[in-house]
Amino acid sequence: MSFDRPAFNRRHFLELLAAGMGAGMLPSALAAQAAAAGQPVRGGTLIANVSPEPSAGLVGGINISAPVLPISASIFDGLVTYDRDFKPQPQLAESWEQSADGKTITFRLRRGVTWHDGVPFTSADVQYSILNVVKKTHPRGGSTFAKVTSVDTPDAHTVVLNLSGPSPVIWSALFGTETQIVPKHLYEGTNPLTNPWNSKPIGTGAFVFKEWVRGSHILLERNPNYWDQGKPYLDRVIFKAIPDAGARAVALENGEILLAANNPVPESDVARLAANPSLVVNTEGWQAPAPIFFFDFNWRQERFRDIRVRKAFAHAIDRKALAENVWYGLATVATSPVPSYQKAFHNPDLPQYEYDPRKAEQLLEDAGLKRDANGVRLSITHVTCAPYGPVYVRAGELFRQQLKQIGVEVKLINYDLGTYVRKLFTDYEFDTSSMWYSCYPDPQIGVQRRFWSKNIKPGSPSSNGSGYSSPEMDRAIEAMQEEGDVEKRKAHIFEMQRIAQEDVASITLLELQFYGIYNKRLQGLRAGPLTFYSTLADAWLQS
The missing domain is CATH 3.10.105.10 (Dipeptide-binding Protein; Domain 3)
Structure with missing residues (x-):
């Protein structure tokens, strides 16, 4: 990892870009046929924009500023994710049940999941994260989990939240960038707000953090040990920092970047870009953040x-x-x-x-x-x-x-x-x-x-x-x-x-009415009210 690298290394960025273009723009004949049929194609590099560049860490549930969340969502999985109707769907938790009186919620965790450093993911990570990160340091977590009095871990793959009474709000906050699950072995005994791993995160998600070159880019690479076999499809994702809004608009128009969340261009440019046949201006993906x-x-x-x-x-x-x-x-x-x-x-x-x-x-x-x-x-x-x-x-x-x-x-x-x-x-x-x-x-x-x-x-x-x-x-x-x-x-x-x-x-x-913009070559974004706060595990590039 080279997070501490201080200078803008344009040559290194261009090397990464060239590697991605080679994989993403020159597919095999079989890959081309799959893409034509609308089936996911493996390989390639997605160039996305991050704006503004994060000021601190990349752990969404600790540094909750908006530019962090689209990056963090691909590094960390949550207990659940959500469908278009904002109904919880399995992610790190395979199943769950709530007692009739609403005072216990039991999650059955997915087996065989590892952190990016190879350490097994267990119920102890969830227990630590909810009690010591979400409830204590998250600006919303203290309220969201106010009724959680304790968290039991009867075994390595079972988590039981004990509540003082029913808490409807919890079911709206279990996604990965809100109820943040961090590795206990790297955070225990530290102040989560200042932990150095915030800037070189170790997650369980589809992509592994590789480097952050300040002023240039943040590089994520495919997690070869991801629990969802066959995913992700992309080899890497590069979040490129482009400080100037006009330059971001040009980069979207000429295909230099294929994905940009967080209102990447001035509001005065939205109508023009929406008329571009190669681009999609999406406002639905911000309905849940509101x-x-x-x-x-x-x-x-x-x-x-x-x-x-x-x-x-x-x-x-x-x-x-x-x-x-x-x-x-x-x-x-x-x-x-x-x-x-x-x-x-x-x-x-x-x-x-x-x-x-x-x-x-x-x-x-x-x-x-x-x-x-x-x-x-x-x-x-x-x-x-x-x-x-x-x-x-x-x-x-x-x-x-x-x-x-x-x-x-x-x-x-x-x-x-x-x-x-x-x-x-x-x-x-x-x-x-x-x-x-x-x-x-x-x-x-x-x-x-x-x-x-x-x-x-x-x-x-x-x-x-x-x-x-x-x-x-x-x-x-x-x-x-x-x-x-x-x-x-x-x-x-x-x-x-x-x-x-x-x-x-x-x-x-x-x-x-927030908006994200992406090129139609980019397929597989998770549609719904959390599009831009969702993992890129399903994303792939069409030739």
């Missing part, structure tokens, strides 16, 4: 504890203009922290803050924030979500313009990904910020983390970075976690949304 964009206050600052100030900001931002002009229609105005299309959980009857600069001005006046000689009531900094693309910088510009109308002077700050994560989730050095989080199919997985005081976890990305803390909110969230009855639990979820909106704990702005 990304939502919001504006946060740093609640550690006294000025933002005045609800009149927070309401003023909410009335000052034109969310319709944000969706139509900044996102080119690839977003809709959010009315709740829970996306509207999650009809089982979305509360349609919540207070809203319409775009009204006059009302915003009056609220600031009432809060005692008068304009000075230069017309400024308040000066703040705003950290944009710049690492994830220029659209977030443009959103920041819109915030700056609209807040200026009500006398708020905004200085925009654009960080690289590593600095962004550190400033917002470790140092808490910001006034306001904007970011997107994945909500996932159940609000207990992705929504409550924004508002639960126990999710203020220094050093944990995508946790409660704002520092918002409310006893009333905590009671609603913890009641949601504890309640096993579906309808009673729904009432607590509705209550969580009501409190968030009434408190203006954060300004939920948009429901985002």
